[in-house]
Amino acid sequence: MIWKATHHKLALGCSLISIFLIFLDTTIVNLALPIIEHSFRTSRYAIEWIINGYTISFAAILLGAGALTDFFGIKNIFLIGLFIFAFSSVGCGLSHTINFLNGFRVLQGIGAALILPSSLKLATRGILEQDRKLIISYWAAAGGLGLAMGPFLGGVLISIFDWYSIFFINIFICLPILIYIFFYFPKEKPNFKFKFDFLGQILLSSSLACLIFFFVELPNLGLTSYIVQTSFLIFFITISTFIIYERKIANPLLPIQIYKNLNILITSLQGFLFNFMFYGILFTLTYYYFGYLKLSILYSGIAFLPFTGFVVIGNLYSHKMSKKYGDLKTLQIANCFILLSILIIVMSLYFKLNETILFVVLPIIGLSSGLIVPILTSQVLHGSVSTLHGSISAGFNTLRQLGGAVGIAIFGPLLGLKQDMLTGIVICFILCSISALISLVSNFFIKKPTTT
Known part of the structure; x- marks a missing residue:
C-alpha cells in the first residue's frame, strides 16, 4: 500500500485525538469522584484508586511501552493499546462495584501507556525532519489540551447524563480510529532481534x-x-x-547510570514534585468546589477553567519564555509565582476571605504550570547522548506519574479528616507550596550540561 499525503494527515489526526483522549481521562474523572463515592457508598481510600489505578498502570507500563512499539511495530501496539482503552472504558461505565471500576481503570491505564509512544511515532512516521519539531509540538499541545479540558468536559457530561458517561464517550472516539488504522495503516513485521x-x-x-x-x-x-x-x-x-x-x-528497561548525572536526577525529581503539586491541586479543588462550596457539577467544571485553561496558554508561550530568559530562569520565575500564589490561597482559606481571591490566583498557577512542563521535558535531556534520550524521557515521565499518584494518596485522607473539610484543604495546599519550594530551591543545584 502506498502511504499517501492524505493518509499522513489522517494518521496525524488519529494520533492527536488519541493523545488528547488519554490525558483527558487523567482529569475527567475528578468531578465524578464525589458522585461515585456516594453512589457506591464506599470509602475515600477506595475512591483514590479510580485515579491512582489509572496513573500507576500508566506509569509502570509507559517505561517499556516505547520498547514494545519498537519490538511489535507502531500499528500493532497502537491498535492493541486503543482496543484495551476502549474495552476498559466500557467496563468502567458498566461497573456496579468500586472494585470492578478500579480494576478496569488499571486496565485503561495500561492501554493509555501503550498508546502514548506509538501515537507519537504514528504522527511522525514518514515526515520530513524539518517538520518533526512542529508535529511534536502539536502532539504535546493536544495532550495538554486534554489534561486542561478534563474537569470541564466531565462537569458537562455528568450534569447532562451521569458519571458513567465520562467513560462511554471514549467508545465513540476510539471506534473510528481503530477502523481507520486497522484498514489503512501499513502492516509492519515485528523486530524479533530487539530484546525486551x-x-x-x-x-x-x-x-x-x-x-x-x-x-x-x-x-x-x-x-x-x-x-x-x-x-x-x-x-x-x-x-x-x-x-x-x-x-x-x-538491554535494561531503565539504565540506572543515567541518574549519576546530577542534572538528570534533579530535573526528574522536579517532574515528580510538579505532578505531586499539580494533581494534588486538581484533587483538592474537586472537593473544595463540590464538597465545601456546594457548587453544582456543571459549575464546578466551569470553575476549573481559570486553572486548567491557562495551562494550555503557558504551554504555548513556554518556548518564547525559554528563548528570552533561558530554561533555568524561566523555571525559577514559574516556581516563584506558583509558590506565592499557593501561599495566597492558603492565607485566604485560613482566614476565610472572599472566594474570588482563589479565582484571581489560579490562572497564575495554571500559566506557570504550563511554562514548566515543556521546559522540564527538554531540560532533562540536556547534556546526555541521543542514544539515551528514550530511556531518560521514559524515566522522567514515569516519575511524573508516580508523583501525581503519591500526591493523591496523601491528599485523599487529608480531605476526609473528621474535623471540617476546610482544614484538610488548607493542609493540602500547604503541602503543594512545600513541593513548589523544594522545586524552586533545587533549580540552584543544576549545573551547566555535561554529557552522560
Missing part, C-alpha cells in the same frame, strides 16, 4: 503498585497492619532487585 526486558517491567510494575498501595492504605489501616507492612516489604524487595538487575543486563 520483561523481568524488569514486572519488577517495576510490582514495586510501584506496592508503594502506592502503602501510601493509600497507611492512613486507613495504620502502620501496625500486616497488609501495610507487607506491601512496603514487597516494594523494597522488588525495587532493590530491579535496580541490581538493571545494572547487570545489556
Whole structure:
C-alpha cells in the first residue's frame, strides 16, 4: 500500500485525538469522584484508586511501552493499546462495584501507556525532519489540551447524563480510529532481534503498585497492619532487585547510570514534585468546589477553567519564555509565582476571605504550570547522548506519574479528616507550596550540561 499525503494527515489526526483522549481521562474523572463515592457508598481510600489505578498502570507500563512499539511495530501496539482503552472504558461505565471500576481503570491505564509512544511515532512516521519539531509540538499541545479540558468536559457530561458517561464517550472516539488504522495503516513485521526486558517491567510494575498501595492504605489501616507492612516489604524487595538487575543486563528497561548525572536526577525529581503539586491541586479543588462550596457539577467544571485553561496558554508561550530568559530562569520565575500564589490561597482559606481571591490566583498557577512542563521535558535531556534520550524521557515521565499518584494518596485522607473539610484543604495546599519550594530551591543545584 502506498502511504499517501492524505493518509499522513489522517494518521496525524488519529494520533492527536488519541493523545488528547488519554490525558483527558487523567482529569475527567475528578468531578465524578464525589458522585461515585456516594453512589457506591464506599470509602475515600477506595475512591483514590479510580485515579491512582489509572496513573500507576500508566506509569509502570509507559517505561517499556516505547520498547514494545519498537519490538511489535507502531500499528500493532497502537491498535492493541486503543482496543484495551476502549474495552476498559466500557467496563468502567458498566461497573456496579468500586472494585470492578478500579480494576478496569488499571486496565485503561495500561492501554493509555501503550498508546502514548506509538501515537507519537504514528504522527511522525514518514515526515520530513524539518517538520518533526512542529508535529511534536502539536502532539504535546493536544495532550495538554486534554489534561486542561478534563474537569470541564466531565462537569458537562455528568450534569447532562451521569458519571458513567465520562467513560462511554471514549467508545465513540476510539471506534473510528481503530477502523481507520486497522484498514489503512501499513502492516509492519515485528523486530524479533530487539530484546525486551520483561523481568524488569514486572519488577517495576510490582514495586510501584506496592508503594502506592502503602501510601493509600497507611492512613486507613495504620502502620501496625500486616497488609501495610507487607506491601512496603514487597516494594523494597522488588525495587532493590530491579535496580541490581538493571545494572547487570545489556538491554535494561531503565539504565540506572543515567541518574549519576546530577542534572538528570534533579530535573526528574522536579517532574515528580510538579505532578505531586499539580494533581494534588486538581484533587483538592474537586472537593473544595463540590464538597465545601456546594457548587453544582456543571459549575464546578466551569470553575476549573481559570486553572486548567491557562495551562494550555503557558504551554504555548513556554518556548518564547525559554528563548528570552533561558530554561533555568524561566523555571525559577514559574516556581516563584506558583509558590506565592499557593501561599495566597492558603492565607485566604485560613482566614476565610472572599472566594474570588482563589479565582484571581489560579490562572497564575495554571500559566506557570504550563511554562514548566515543556521546559522540564527538554531540560532533562540536556547534556546526555541521543542514544539515551528514550530511556531518560521514559524515566522522567514515569516519575511524573508516580508523583501525581503519591500526591493523591496523601491528599485523599487529608480531605476526609473528621474535623471540617476546610482544614484538610488548607493542609493540602500547604503541602503543594512545600513541593513548589523544594522545586524552586533545587533549580540552584543544576549545573551547566555535561554529557552522560
